[in-house]
């Protein structure tokens with residue numbers, strides 16, 4: 001399911017969320033199947049209201065309803081991928097074995113502020 005991860009959408013009005021200027025996902029891939037499990041990324045920011053309206057009660061949007069992704073990355077075991085989690089992204093279904101990743105988010109709040117992370 002295509003989705004975005006936006007702290008402000010998950011914690012509306014929270015000071016810790018409002019001060020976020022950029023949010024990244026940082027994922028380390030522990031197990032990746034031979035087939036499937038790619039990370040699909042769109043160079044697209046969708047307004048939270050539009051996303052919520054389109055997804056209805058679902059977690060995200062069906063990939064088929066979006067244009068072709070701009071980047072498809074097949075992670076290797078042990079890789080670290082850092083990407084803009086506010087942009088639309090999805091994980092292709094793994095085929096012959098499950099896919100395991102350790103993930104957290106990183107927030108940038110300005111040059112004079114420390115990066116923060118959470119999961």
Ligand SMILES: O=C(O)CCC(=O)C(=O)O
Nearest residue numbers: 005027039089091101103
């Ligand atoms: O595991 C990945 O490659 C991305 C997962 C993801 O988008 C998420 O957990 O929100």
Ligand SMILES: [Fe+2]
Nearest residue numbers: 003004005089
């Ligand atoms: Fe995500």
